[in-house]
Amino acid sequence: MTIQSKFSGLGTDAAPGQEVRQLAGGIEPLLRGDAIPGRPVDFSHGDVDAFTPTPGSFEVFSAGVEAGGKQAYTEYRGDFGIREQLAGRLAGFTGAPVDASDGLIITPGTQGALFLAVAATVSRGDKVAIVQPDYFANRKLVEFCEGEMLPVRMDYATTEGRSGLDLGQLEGAFRSGAKVFLFSNPNNPAGVVYSREEIEAIVALASRYDVTVIVDQLYARLLYSGVDYTHLRAQKLDAEKIVTIMGPSKTESLSGYRLGVAFGSREIIARMEKLQAIVSLRAGGYSQAVLRTWFDEPAGWMDQRIRQHQAIRDDLLKVFRAISGLQVRTTEAGSYIFPALPRLSVRGGDFVRILRLQAGVIVTPGTEFSPFAENSVRLNFSQDHAAAVAACERLVALVDRYRA
Amino acid sequence: MTIQSKFSGLGTDAAPGQEVRQLAGGIEPLLRGDAIPGRPVDFSHGDVDAFTPTPGSFEVFSAGVEAGGKQAYTEYRGDFGIREQLAGRLAGFTGAPVDASDGLIITPGTQGALFLAVAATVSRGDKVAIVQPDYFANRKLVEFCEGEMLPVRMDYATTEGRSGLDLGQLEGAFRSGAKVFLFSNPNNPAGVVYSREEIEAIVALASRYDVTVIVDQLYARLLYSGVDYTHLRAQKLDAEKIVTIMGPSKTESLSGYRLGVAFGSREIIARMEKLQAIVSLRAGGYSQAVLRTWFDEPAGWMDQRIRQHQAIRDDLLKVFRAISGLQVRTTEAGSYIFPALPRLSVRGGDFVRILRLQAGVIVTPGTEFSPFAENSVRLNFSQDHAAAVAACERLVALVDRYRA
Numbered sequence: 001m002t003i004q005s006k007f008s009g010l011g012t013d014a015a016p017g018q019e020v021r022q023l024a025g026g027i028e029p030l031l032r033g034d035a036i037p038g039r040p041v042d043f044s045h046g047d048v049d050a051f052t053p054t055p056g057s058f059e060v061f062s063a064g065v066e067a068g069g070k071q072a073y074t075e076y077r078g079d080f081g082i083r084e085q086l087a088g089r090l091a092g093f094t095g096a097p098v099d100a101s102d103g104l105i106i107t108p109g110t111q112g113a114l115f116l117a118v119a120a121t122v123s124r125g126d127k128v129a130i131v132q133p134d135y136f137a138n139r140k141l142v143e144f145c146e147g148e149m150l151p152v153r154m155d156y157a158t159t160e161g162r163s164g165l166d167l168g169q170l171e172g173a174f175r176s177g178a179k180v181f182l183f184s185n186p187n188n189p190a191g192v193v194y195s196r197e198e199i200e201a202i203v204a205l206a207s208r209y210d211v212t213v214i215v216d217q218l219y220a221r222l223l224y225s226g227v228d229y230t231h232l233r234a235q236k237l238d239a240e241k242i243v244t245i246m247g248p249s250k251t252e253s254l255s256g257y258r259l260g261v262a263f264g265s266r267e268i269i270a271r272m273e274k275l276q277a278i279v280s281l282r283a284g285g286y287s288q289a290v291l292r293t294w295f296d297e298p299a300g301w302m303d304q305r306i307r308q309h310q311a312i313r314d315d316l317l318k319v320f321r322a323i324s325g326l327q328v329r330t331t332e333a334g335s336y337i338f339p340a341l342p343r344l345s346v347r348g349g350d351f352v353r354i355l356r357l358q359a360g361v362i363v364t365p366g367t368e369f370s371p372f373a374e375n376s377v378r379l380n381f382s383q384d385h386a387a388a389v390a391a392c393e394r395l396v397a398l399v400d401r402y403r404a
Numbered sequence: 405m406t407i408q409s410k411f412s413g414l415g416t417d418a419a420p421g422q423e424v425r426q427l428a429g430g431i432e433p434l435l436r437g438d439a440i441p442g443r444p445v446d447f448s449h450g451d452v453d454a455f456t457p458t459p460g461s462f463e464v465f466s467a468g469v470e471a472g473g474k475q476a477y478t479e480y481r482g483d484f485g486i487r488e489q490l491a492g493r494l495a496g497f498t499g500a501p502v503d504a505s506d507g508l509i510i511t512p513g514t515q516g517a518l519f520l521a522v523a524a525t526v527s528r529g530d531k532v533a534i535v536q537p538d539y540f541a542n543r544k545l546v547e548f549c550e551g552e553m554l555p556v557r558m559d560y561a562t563t564e565g566r567s568g569l570d571l572g573q574l575e576g577a578f579r580s581g582a583k584v585f586l587f588s589n590p591n592n593p594a595g596v597v598y599s600r601e602e603i604e605a606i607v608a609l610a611s612r613y614d615v616t617v618i619v620d621q622l623y624a625r626l627l628y629s630g631v632d633y634t635h636l637r638a639q640k641l642d643a644e645k646i647v648t649i650m651g652p653s654k655t656e657s658l659s660g661y662r663l664g665v666a667f668g669s670r671e672i673i674a675r676m677e678k679l680q681a682i683v684s685l686r687a688g689g690y691s692q693a694v695l696r697t698w699f700d701e702p703a704g705w706m707d708q709r710i711r712q713h714q715a716i717r718d719d720l721l722k723v724f725r726a727i728s729g730l731q732v733r734t735t736e737a738g739s740y741i742f743p744a745l746p747r748l749s750v751r752g753g754d755f756v757r758i759l760r761l762q763a764g765v766i767v768t769p770g771t772e773f774s775p776f777a778e779n780s781v782r783l784n785f786s787q788d789h790a791a792a793v794a795a796c797e798r799l800v801a802l803v804d805r806y807r808a
Contacts, residue, residue: 001527001528002527003524003525003526003530003675006527007524007675007678010675010678010679010682011678012480012677012681015480015681017477017479017480017685017686018480018681020479020484021479045477047473048472048473048477049472049473052472053469058469061469062462064660065457065462065465065660068452068453068456069451069453072659073421073449073659073660075421075422075424075425076419076421076422107684108512108516108662109684109685111682111684112512112683112685114682115682115683115684120407120411121407122407123405123407123410124405124528124550126407137681137682140681140682141682144679144682146528255476255477256468256469256475256477256688256689256690257688257689257690258512258684258685258688258689258691271411271414273416274411274415274416275411275548277414277416277419277422277541278414278515278518278519278541278545278548279515279519279683279684280511280513280515280519280662280684281421281513281515281516281662282421282662283662284512284660284688284691285659285661285662286660286661287688287691
């Protein structure tokens with residue numbers, strides 16, 4: 001394989017956050033009508049100006065700089081004192097023990113944790129079960145490691161109270177020799193949470209077929225009312241076969257510090273650290289200090305953040321459900337919403353570019369998450385409430401304008 | 405290849421900074437005499453408490469946090485405004501143009517830049533020329549990418565005014581099909597600078613054999629008096645075949661922010677960004693702001709930093725040259741010194757552990773850098789001056805104690 005062919009599948013042309021590198025050329029002949037004025041909203045990621053970082057996070061960072069060398073240079077897997085603090089909190093949150101010494105690694109962002117976890121478990125030719133739709137990098141990580149992706153469909157749109165993962169397909173993938181199952185819960189982009197029954201079924205299948213499970217729980221703290229969350233690592237599965245990934249990111253608006261953690265299997269985390277040594281050495285030395293605020297927010301702060309997001313979610317659902325032919329499932333956790341648009345006269349990717357041009361609205365095309373989601377778009381609604389609602393009103397106005 | 409065998413070559417058991425994970429077990433029977441008291445010195449990396457970060461760096465970081473979303477979320481390759489500033493400064497420093505838009509990427513540390521550059525140029529089976537000795541991760545990066553390493557010896561010990569790279573071996577490696585040549589200049593660990601003639605010879609050979617060159621110039625700013633530095637990228641070689649790596653790190657004591665840059669070939673940097681998207685997404689958003697201080701230090705600040713390091717170097721050389729049988733070349737740039745110890749009664753790796761135990765001195769074993777450097781140790785002398793000298797006196801005392 002040439003390096004060119006290896007990278008041809010790793011396109012970032014439609015990746016969230018890269019819109020500035022995406023040219024609008026050739027779209028003019030498709031345009032109908034004028035632009036709709038309004039405050040631009042970039043739904044490709046959360047707005048840390050609308051939802052500000054955890055109180056005290058900057059002060060803790062400053063104390064890290066003040067501490068100097070011992071905070072700048074840590075073990076590759078992160079400062080031990082911080083790992084000790086986190087281990088206790090993460091054990092409490094997930095309901096299963098975390099080994100601070102050997103069972104946890106701090107990484108540059110949760111993206112760093114995902115990369116290391118996949119690259120430490122998947123080698124050339126290994127089969128990996130991947131959900132469709134799921135986080136856009138999952139597929140690319142498998143491709144980069146030259147693994148073979150076994151897709152598993154999730155019918156999130158028409159189910160209630162569960163994710164809609166096709167457990168038959170999952171067993172098929174495991175029976176075909178999948179060595180690793182990688183998935184996000186809550187699901188990114190669909191915003192749905194796996195039911196207890198689904199998690200138990202995954203655990204039973206992984207156990208039966210000896211599959212390693214990497215679960216990305218980045219948004220597991222931002223749960224809306226009435227939603228029950230089941231931590232996979234607290235179920236009956238060999239702890240050495242599970243890696244859980246989290247990080248203080250969108251929920252806490254700490255993404256500017258680029259921090260993630262992976263915890264679980266000691267053997268896999270040992271390999272992840274070996275790889276981190278040559279990939280990035282360690283997470284930012286001073287930034288690591290910010291983790292001291294994580295799971296230690298002021299009383300009521302997280303509850304309020306959840307309430308505010310739930311209120312935005314509810315208003316966006318009203319906007320989306322007011323027009324015909326648009327399908328959208330209620331987000332159960334996290335700040336993503338993934339409406340399926342009605343049939344349009346332009347291709348999905350073109351509509352995304354038109355939205356940017358005529359409505360000042362940036363969304364991520366569904367095809368980043370699944371080949372079957374061409375008519376869906378992902379929005380991160382961790383935004384200024386009023387601006388987000390107005391932007392979605394422009395979005396549905398353009399949907400109407402471009403209907404097939 | 406199983407994942408276990410793939411990772412078996414990526415050991416960090418003797419890697420700098422990981423000493424806390426290295427057990428001292430089994431060494432007691434080898435010990436002679438008592439410990440030598442003294443302030444412990446960790447020569448595995450520079451001491452940012454002894455040499456503090458660039459003035460104003462924390463203020464610039466704070467302004468980045470204050471700026472909020474637009475600093476937290478940047479293009480994966482980094483904020484464009486910062487890239488523009490850097491492009492001008494790096495062009496001035498290296499003597500060849502830098503394309504801010506397409507020819508530069510900001511990474512998590514220079515380690516991140518190295519990983520991306522190698523993974524964006526080396527695929528399975530590709531041959532890569534690697535210098536011995538050179539930065540310990542270079543070999544591991546090639547192994548991770550499943551490339552084939554073609555070693556090229558550098559006889560730094562017995563040469564003057566040049567690195568001592570074996571140009572015959574380099575041509576041999578190129579003739580054998582090396583696709584990439586990866587090296588550090590100044591050399592880490594030997595602290596030597598490639599002469600103009602050597603750089604010109606490398607350029608001529610790379611051009612003749614169509615080899616891509618990745619040059620790690622991390623320490624190129626910390627040049628001691630009388631040393632001439634030749635930037636490879638300013639020579640007559642297709643600019644698309646060169647990637648240069650630098651970063652504000654030890655020299656500026658900014659390593660706690662984890663920042664690196666790679667610049668040069670647009671095609672390779674485009675691939676590096678695609679890979680960064682799945683490896684770590686981007687360098688720390690707020691940390692990127694610190695780059696605004698880079699190459700813009702207060703007048704005289706860098707000169708003073710160089711003088712201070714040169715003074716430490718000179719004193720360490722006196723300590724090392726006072727004992728018989730120890731060979732050491734004068735460091736020309738950077739803050740590494742790489743003495744070859746006389747024949748000892750214990751193995752090199754054991755002596756490193758003895759040093760830690762009996763002298764409170766942490767050094768990195770030479771075998772991390774070359775299989776032929778078992779009797780060498782690397783020290784980063786960016787330390788408190790008096791403490792560094794005293795620690796080296798303890799080191800030579802133990803050399804005498806353990807002579808064969």
